Amino acid sequence: MSRDLSDLYRSLAEDADRGQLALPEVLRRRADRRARVRAAGTALAVMVLVGGVVTGARLTRTANPAPAPAPAATPTPTPTVAVPTPTPSATPPAPPSASSVPGAGPSGLPTGAARTPTSIPDRAFFTLAKANRTGQETVIRDSTTLPKLCDARYPSDGAVVQSRSRNLAYRLAGTPEGSVPDGSYAQTITIYRAGRADDFLRELRQAVRDCPEQQGQSNGNPAASRQRLLPDGGYGDESVLFEMRVAARDVNGDPTGDDEVRLVRAVRVGDVVTVLWEQGWENTSSKRSQVDADSRRAVAAVQDWLR
Numbered sequence: 001m002s003r004d005l006s007d008l009y010r011s012l013a014e015d016a017d018r019g020q021l022a023l024p025e026v027l028r029r030r031a032d033r034r035a036r037v038r039a040a041g042t043a044l045a046v047m048v049l050v051g052g053v054v055t056g057a058r059l060t061r062t063a064n065p066a067p068a069p070a071p072a073a074t075p076t077p078t079p080t081v082a083v084p085t086p087t088p089s090a091t092p093p094a095p096p097s098a099s100s101v102p103g104a105g106p107s108g109l110p111t112g113a114a115r116t117p118t119s120i121p122d123r124a125f126f127t128l129a130k131a132n133r134t135g136q137e138t139v140i141r142d143s144t145t146l147p148k149l150c151d152a153r154y155p156s157d158g159a160v161v162q163s164r165s166r167n168l169a170y171r172l173a174g175t176p177e178g179s180v181p182d183g184s185y186a187q188t189i190t191i192y193r194a195g196r197a198d199d200f201l202r203e204l205r206q207a208v209r210d211c212p213e214q215q216g217q218s219n220g221n222p223a224a225s226r227q228r229l230l231p232d233g234g235y236g237d238e239s240v241l242f243e244m245r246v247a248a249r250d251v252n253g254d255p256t257g258d259d260e261v262r263l264v265r266a267v268r269v270g271d272v273v274t275v276l277w278e279q280g281w282e283n284t285s286s287k288r289s290q291v292d293a294d295s296r297r298a299v300a301a302v303q304d305w306l307r
Contacts, residue, residue: 116194116271117306120164124189126294126301131173134181140166145186147244147264147277149227150214152207159196164189169281172290183284186277187298197271201240204266205229208242218246218260219283221253236267236299248283261285265295269302 122140145165165188169181192200208227216225223246232241244262247255263286266275276298278286 116161117191118161120162120189120191121305124164124302124305125166125187126298128168128170128294129173129297132170132290132294134169134171135177136169136181138166138168140164143188144190145188145277146275147262148214149207150211152203152211154200154203154207156192156196156199156203159193159199161191161193163191167279170290170294172287181281183281183286183290184279185294186275186279188275188277189302190273190275192271192273194271197268197273198238200273201238201266201268204240208240216244216246218249219251219253221249223247223249230263232265235265235295236269236302239265239267239295241265243286259285263288263291265291267295267299267302269299270306272302272306274298274302 125138125140141164142162143165144163145167165186167184167186169184171179172182175182190197190200208229211227213224213226216223226245227242228245230241230243232239242264244264245259248258248260249255260280260283262278262280264275264277266273276291276295278291280286
């Protein structure tokens with residue numbers, strides 16, 4: 001036996017004497033534990049490897065995204081009508097005007113039987129503007145003063161409750177005081193039973209149409225009088241305006257070449273009708289602007305009375 005081999009056996013013997021060798025059961029447990037550790041390490045390594053592969057694949061897809069599928073056909077939208085939602089107004093609604101109140105006519109006064117008056121006071125007649133007054137007294141009487149229109153008859157007369165009239169002279173603005181009047185009016189106010197006043201205005205229109213010409217007078221001389229309706233509006237609930245025209249003559253009865261014109265306006269306010277007939281003064285003619293101004297004053301006086 002060689003010297004090296006002998007040294008090895010001697011070292012082994014010395015080690016055996018210094019400590020006991022492990023029992024077989026201990027050795028098996030140690031071997032099993034090492035095997036489990038190796039197996040766990042192998043499994044962990046496999047998991048790490050697989051995770052790396054998956055992560056790499058995700059990164060690859062992110063960097064190189066697949067082409068998006070072609071979009072499907074977009075359906076044609078059905079048009080819809082948006083219904084606006086009302087928003088509250090910060091401004092409160094305006095109160096209704098007088099003419100919008102139920103039962104009120106364009107004049108703003110209530111109509112119907114409950115508001116039909118039974119008598120006409122003096123204050124229902126209008127007062128001339130200060131510049132048009134002549135200082136002459138007027139007399140109000142229980143009568144009706146209307147121009148004659150051929151053989152016209154008014155069935156609405158059967159619905160009259162009361163009628164009063166007066167004559168009133170006036171002067172134009174600028175005419176010196178004390179001068180002869182420039183014209184005069186015959187004003188009539190009539191109350192009709194509820195709902196019948198408009199019958200009179202309809203009958204009056206027809207009477208003018210049916211009497212385009214009749215016998216009249218000019219400066220005391222016979223002359224043909226021609227009648228025609230004129231456009232009108234803006235007075236009371238409704239109105240009728242017409243003219244009566246004759247050839248003017250001087251004091252000797254000779255034609256002057258001009259016409260004398262008389263204007264007549266009838267205005268309804270509820271169940272009341274006022275008629276303003278301009279009759280002139282010593283063959284003067286009606287001046288439309290003055291008749292319009294006094295018609296407004298006449299309507300205002302009736303409205304004030306009925307309120």
